[in-house]
């Protein structure tokens with residue numbers, strides 16, 4: 001052996017040289033290295049991981065404390081040189097802790113833990129280094145040494161090996177312990193983690209729980225809602241069944257209503273009532289023919305009174321007062337018609353009105369005898385009031401007693417009576433009959449005839465059943481009246497239909513004129529009613545009637561021919577009005593009004609053309625007669641009669657009287673304006689006199705086309721529904737898409753009927769729809785209708801619920 005036998009050499013025995021066993025780094029975390037001298041560690045091992053046997057760490061790098069740490073005790077003689085290194089020669093052997101005690105090396109108890117540690121020094125011989133005789137001794141000692149050393153070394157080696165093994169075992173034990181500690185730490189950390197996770201889990205479980213309870217609550221609410229939906233569904237189903245049944249019932253009822261015929265009493269009542277309209281027509285036309293005779297009378301009176309001749313201008317003024325004061329009376333009477341109708345009833349009002357008719361006729365008739373044209377003025381004024389009342393009361397009465405299917409035709413009888421009255425006055429006014437200086441007072445006084453006739457006939461007539469039932473709530477009287485009018489004991493269809501009208505109007509039985517004007521629901525039909533009246537008067541019809549004779553004369557006819565042409569026009573008017581009667585309930589009001597206005601527009605253009613070219617072409621004067629005839633024919637087709645009836649039709653019982661009052665007032669005013677204004681218009685416009693009427697006719701045609709609904713074969717409450725459907729969209733949005741609306745209104749009507757039927761049957765299910773506890777009247781009037789239907793009812797500010 002050349003090299004000294006150093007423990008260093010033993011490094012070859014083991015796998016490791018110049019290295020110290022460091023704790024397997026994989027099992028010790030840096031946190032456990034109190035000296036901060038260990039290299040950075042890989043992540044801790046899991047318990048399943050096998051320990052790596054050794055890793056190296058230079059022993060010289062170990063501080064005192066680390067030495068302690070590694071070897072479990074303080075180093076007694078720490079190696080002073082780097083060459084003196086502690087060497088471990090074998091890989092660590094796993095030792096049970098008890099083995100550590102049995103080892104030969106020094107045991108040190110440290111904190112209750114036992115470690116065996118050993119370390120070696122350099123060979124002693126390295127300490128003897130001098131003297132010349134040393135060589136022998138050296139050799140000797142070398143031999144000895146060799147022998148000794150070898151044994152010693154072997155022993156030492158064995159010791160060392162043992163120690164290393166023990167140390168290794170201790171280290172392993174320590175490492176195990178550390179590892180266990182680490183595991184414990186790991187477990188603690190894991191436990192902490194688990195605890196944290198558990199807390200989080202608990203939290204999420206708690207939030208889950210609250211969510212679950214929320215969901216539960218929601219589910220309960222949903223279930224509740226589902227139950228409600230189901231309940232509503234059932235109710236809807238129930239309602240639908242009722243609606244179906246009632247639709248069928250309404251349909252059957254309507255069919256029966258549409259099958260009603262003209263009975264004797266109905267005819268008699270209509271005839272008695274329209275005498276009032278005849279009175280109106282008669283007094284409108286009666287002043288036309290005896291114009292010259294009346295002027296003569298005025299001249300005489302003036303001369304007798306003032307001893308001088310009256311000026312032509314003044315006589316014209318006096319005569320125009322006699323003509324126009326009638327219209328002023330008419331406005332007053334027309335406007336009071338609503339009040340009269342509610343206060344005394346339709347029939348009652350008509351009867352009372354005859355007092356005015358008789359007194360007015362008497363005043364006019366005795367004008368000449370009393371030598372006072374003032375009496376003529378007063379008479380004309382009073383008869384004007386009488387006629388005004390008639391124009392309001394008669395159409396109302398007729399529309400209320402007429403069966404549904406005959407309402408249009410019977411409404412046209414109003415205008416027929418007017419035209420008959422006009423024709424009568426024209427015919428009686430001719431020179432050959434009463435158009436003389438002696439005859440004219442009789443002609444005017446003859447107005448007493450319709451009044452007396454009506455006074456005789458009317459008391460037998462029944463009062464309007466609608467007035468009795470809806471306004472007065474006298475059901476039995478209404479039934480009686482209906483039985484007489486329908487000549488039948490079974491009048492339930494009519495009673496039901498009236499009840500439906502009552503329910504549909506959802507208002508008090510009476511609506512004042514102010515309430516009517518303020519009501520947004522009632523404004524559209526009111527405007528339609530007013531425009532329809534204007535279309536009648538601003539069509540220029542009275543320009544023809546009042547001034548036809550002079551018009552014809554100015555277009556070239558002789559005076560005689562002109563007068564006969566005027567009578568011919570009156571006759572044509574009667575005939576055409578008669579012809580239009582059956583058309584009203586077949587073709588429909590709106591259609592006929594459109595035809596009428598359209599035809600009048602065309603003929604008004606012809607009239608203007610005839611005026612323009614009459615100077616050039618001789619026979620053009622005849623064209624003007626033909627054009628005027630055509631103009632009148634088309635007036636009779638629609639605009640003559642429809643405005644009277646449609647105003648009454650557009651409103652239900654409550655607002656009807658006030659609506660009629662306003663519409664009639666407008667008619668009379670427009671009549672007055674045309675009567676007064678036409679002469680000046682003729683002077684100003686000459687041959688173009690009819691042009692403004694053409695313009696008006698075009699405007700009215702467009703309005704009718706766009707806004708006027710068809711009322712043919714519709715019950716009052718169906719007509720009401722037309723406006724209710726459009727309420728709130730636009731002021732006048734009563735469109736003409738009438739058929740679907742009519743169907744809707746039928747369904748709605750049926751739905752409204754549900755309430756009544758349910759009230760009668762009083763089923764528990766129905767109680768859900770009913771608000772109950774109302775008076776009999778309220779119950780019947782639709783207060784018990786389903787809520788959504790009740791909401792749609794028209795609302796009048798001052799009317800009831």
Ligand SMILES: OC[C@H]1O[C@](O)(CO)[C@@H](O)[C@@H]1O
Nearest residue numbers: 284418419536542545640671
């Ligand atoms: O028939 C013509 C007459 O009809 C009315 O328009 C009333 O309906 C009167 O104003 C007119 O003089």
